[in-house]
Amino acid sequence: MIDSYANIMAERADIMRASVGIDYTAYQTGALAFDYDRLLTDTGYDIDTARRVQRRTAVGDTPLVELGNITELVRAVAAPGMGARIFLKDEAANPSGSFKDRRASLSVHEAKKRGYAGVAAATSGNYGAAVASQAAKAGLRCIVVQEAFDSHAIAQPEIAEKTRACEAYGAEVIRLSVGPELFYVFLCVLKESRYFNASLYTPYSILGVETLGFELAGQAREQTGQFPDIVIATHAGGGNVTGTARGLQKAGASDTQMVAASVDLSGLHMASDRDFNRKSFTTGHTGFSIPFTTWPDRADVPRNAARALRYMDRFVTVTQGEVFYITEVLAALEGLQRGPAGNTSLAAAFVIAQALDRDRIIVVQETEYTGAGKHPLAQLNLARRLGIDIRRGDPRDSRPGASIVIPEHPSQLAVVDVDLDGVRQSYVRHAIDTLGDDDQLSEADFDFLATETRTSRRYVEDLVHEARGTTRRL
Amino acid sequence: MTDTVPKDTWVEIHRIALTPDQRAPQIPADTKQVPLEMRVKGFLAAPARVGEPAEIVTPAGRRLGGVLGEVNPAYDHGFGSPIPALSSIGAQVRALLRDPGRYK
DSSP states (O other): OOOOHHHHHHTHHHHHHHHHOOOGGGGBOSSSOBOHHHHHHTTOOOHHHHHHHHHHTTOSOOOEEEOHHHHHHHHHHSSTTBOOEEEEEOGGGSTTSBTHHHHHHHHHHHHHHTTOSEEEEEOSSHHHHHHHHHHHHHTOEEEEEEEOBOTTOOBOHHHHHHHHHHHHTTOEEEEEOSSTTHHHHHHHHHHHHOOEEOOTTSHHHHHHHHHHHHHHHHHHHHHHSSOOSEEEEEOSSSHHHHHHHHHHHHTTOTTOEEEEEEEOOTTOOTTOTTTGGGOSOSSSBHHHHHHHHHOOTTSSSSSOSOOGGGTOSEEEEEOHHHHHHHHHHHHHHHOOOOOSGGGHHHHHHHHHGGGSBTTOEEEEOOOBOOBTTBSHHHHHHHHHHTTOEEEEEOGGGOBTTTEEEEESSGGGOOOEEOOHHHHHHHHHHHHHHTSOTTOOOOHHHHHHHHHHHTSOHHHHHHHHHHHHTOOOOO | OOOEEOTTOEEEEEEEEEOGGGSOTTSOHHHHTSOEEEEEEEEESSOEETTSEEEEEOTTSOEEEEEEEEESOOOOOOOOSOOHHHHTHHHHHHHHHHOGGGGO
16 A cells, blocks of 8 residues: 555546446436436346345344334323334344445445455444455455544544454454545555445445335334334435435335434534544434535545435434433333444434324334444443543533533433525535536536425526526526 | 564554645644554564564455554453443333323
C-alpha cells in the first residue's frame, strides 16, 4: 500500500468498476438522473431468488414476536383506549446476529459467482461480521476495514466486538484511527487484492433487505389478519429503510407507513478524533442518516442503491438515553437482550404507538445481537470515563457528547420529527452542487429529482431555479 | 531489550497510513493534527522484535509490513460495572405493569 492519497483518489472510478462489476455509467440518463429501477432489476435478484440464496446460509425467516408486555406499558402511559400493538422482527436470529446478513448474502453470492477470490468491505458495524460470516461459508477470503480507535488508542467498545467477530470468521481486519480517509485505505485494499467490493450501497445489498420487508408483511398478516399500519426502521445509511420499504411494496403492503428513526447525535462531528468516542452509538444515528438522506451519492460506489428519501413517510429522532432505557425495558419485560443501536426504532415505536388506536399494528423491523462491548453498560462506562454526565432525568435535557439523560419514567420518551421538507430542499441543493456551471438539466433530471424527493416537477423546478439563480420557464 | 518473537506467532502490527500533512483537506482540525494510524493482526512471517519492523501474513493471506506491536493481543472489551442510572429501570417498569394506575 504505497500509493499516495491523490493517486488513489484519481483512480477511484476504475477501482470501483473493477471491484463491483457494474458499469454505472450505463445507467446514467441525465446530468443527475439515472435509471434506478433498471440498476436493481439487471442484477437478476427478485424476491424469490434472493430468498433462495439466503436460505442456503440460514439467512432470513426470522421470527416476528409480539411485544405484549411493552404494548401493555405503552397503554399504561397512553391516553385511555390508546396504544397500538408492537411487534419485533428478531433479526438477531440471523447467522452473524443482525439483519446485515441479508445485505451481505447476495454480495458474497455474486462475488463467488463472478469468480472473485475474496470480498472486502469498509464498515465498523455489524455488516463486517455479516460479510465475514458469509465469506467463511462461501470459502472466500475477506478483508474488513474499520474505523476503530482514536488517537489515544481508545477503541470504541462496540467496534472492538465487531473486530473480534470478524476475526472469528477468519477475516483480515484493518483497524484505522478516525478519519474519512478510510475510503482511501479501502481503495488501496481493493486495488491490491482485486477482491469484490461488498459495499453496503450496491444493488445486491439493498435487494438482500427486500426479503425482510416481504417476510414481515406476510408474518404480520398471518398473526394479526392485516399488514402492519406502520413499520419503523433504525436509519443510518438508508439501506434498511430502502430495502424494507421495497419488500413491503412487493408483498402488496402498499398502505403501510414507513418510519425512519435515528439517534440524535447533533453537534458531534463524524470525522473528529475527539468526538469519535463521545458518540455512544456507532450507527443508527443522525451523523449518518442526515447526510445520507440529503445526499445518498456520497457512498463507496458511484450511485447509491439505498435512497431512503424515496421511501420514508416520516423521519424521527430519539436520544441516546431513550434508546438505552428501552433496551433495559426490552430485557426486563420481554426477556430479550438485543441492541442497543438496533433498538432505536423500538424507542420510537414506544412513543408512536401511544398516539394510535389499540387495533393498530406497529412492526419494529430489526434487532441485533448483544454481547461484550455491544451493550449499554460498555457504552456508558466509556462515556463516564470520558467525562460525559450520565443521569436520570428528562431526556430533552441531554446534549450529545456532554450528557446522556436516562428517562425517569416511560412517559418521558418522545420523538422529534425531522422536517422532511427541509431534507428535500437540502437534497436538491446537494444535487445542484454536483453539477458544473454549464450542465443543463433535462426533463429526465427534473423527473428524477421529483421521484427522489417524492414531490412534483413543479416543486423541484422551483427549488432548482432558486438554487441556481435562474428563472423557471413559464 | 525485548526477546525475539518467533515466526508464526499471532501478532498485531502498527503503521502510519497518512502523516498529518498527507491527510485529506476537508477533515476537522483536531483530526488533522494526528496521523491516520493502522493496526492489523496476522501471523509473523519471520522472527522480529516488538517495536521493530516486521511482516505478517494476514488471515486473508496477504503480506503486510509495519512495526511489531502486541503479541497475541487480547480482546479486552467487556461490559464494565453496572450503571446506577440503568439499574432500577427493570423493577420500575415491572411495578408499573402490576399497578398501571400508580404512575398515572
